[in-house]
Amino acid sequence: MKTEIKTALILGAAVAIGIGALGVALTTLDSQALPVDTKFGTPADKSGFKTAPDLVGIAHYINTTPESLAAKMEDSVVMYDIWTYSCINCIRTLPYITAWDEKYAEYGLLIIGVHSPEFEFEKDPDNVRRAVTKHNIDYPVVMDNDKDTWKAFENRYWPRKYIADHEGYIRYDHIGEGRYGETERVIQQLLAERAAALGAPQQSLVSGTTVEIEEFEHTLFRTPELYLGYHFAQNRNNLGSEEGFKPGQTVTYGQPASVSQDKFYMAGKWKNNYGSMGLADDSGGILLKYSAKEVNIVTEGKSTIEVLIDGSPVAAGIAGHDVDPETGMLVTDEPRLYNIISADAGSTHEMELRITGEGFEIFTFTFG
DSSP: OTTSOOHHHHHHHHHHHOGGGHHHHHHHHHBOOOOOOSSOSOOSOOTTSOBOOOOOSOOEEESSOHHHHHHHHTTOEEEEEEEOTTOHHHHHHHHHHHHHHHHHGGGTEEEEEEEOOSSGGGGOHHHHHHHHHHTTOOSOEEEOTTOHHHHHTTOOOSSEEEEEOTTSBEEEEEESSOOHHHHHHHHHHHHHHHHHHHTOOOOTTTTSOOOOOOOOOOOSSOOOOEEOSTTTTTTOOOBOOTTOOOTTOEEEEOOOSSOOBTOEEEEEEEEEOSSOEEEOSSEEEEEEEEEEEEEEEEEEEEEEEEEEETTEEOOTTTBOTTEETTTTEEEEOSSEEEEEEEEEEEEEEEEEEEEEEEEEEEEEEEEO
């Protein structure tokens, strides 16, 4: 998403200081972990830790009520997961978070999903409830539509996890995907501290095993996220069409003579919106030369999309989870992220999307 950790930064570090330092670069970029004791037990001095801010400006509560949530937060170890439902990086973390909820809720862990939207359609409670159901989220989710809680945490990223101990001190802070084992061990440590402080039965949490879920492996060299709205594309304009962006206007884009790497090209009539490109006719297209093993799009509106790779219908072996592998067609019927390419390894291809539909908007391309 707009404020995600960008692979380009990681690659720059790798080029500058070599592959041997890449692990350090990843650690620095992907996590801003606060000091966590290596020995279990409550620190004698917590003056170096901030307390978690209050949840403010909440528009809707899902799986809870304000009163119930406030009561559950008392004396709990609280993980605040700042996310938004069309963010692929957020989606990849959810299996771990739901597993931690199932494993540790009875021992005093409370997970709160702070849903801070990037796009307008993510402010609709029905859309968020569908996502909550789809991803089997049973823990409380609060809709931070105006990002008041986001601001209270002084946050700038999706996803981000803060973990506060039973006294409310933020003891861990992680940005982005990854570090799941480390995060779970912090949960175990803080639950052990809580049990000791409250006289609760000591469970073998500290030395317990961690959740085992296969982690998504990013391709090292891949196309960066592409924004199709003129506002979000500022300072990172990857629109290759010679007509360019014309904010608020409907533009007829012609077929390009050639397609450059990591650029997208519109074809047909498109409305240049703040956060998206909106199809202004009953059909249109998008061309893109990308490098990745996974390609996703975030869209709104109903449409039928024919996916072509290197001039031919997308092969069943790389068709994404939302694409019919037999026809190479994608049907969009609700505002969300759609997976259109899912291969075993990264490679470079020219993609063409042939789109028909009314009210169709496309917000981003994301790659893995």
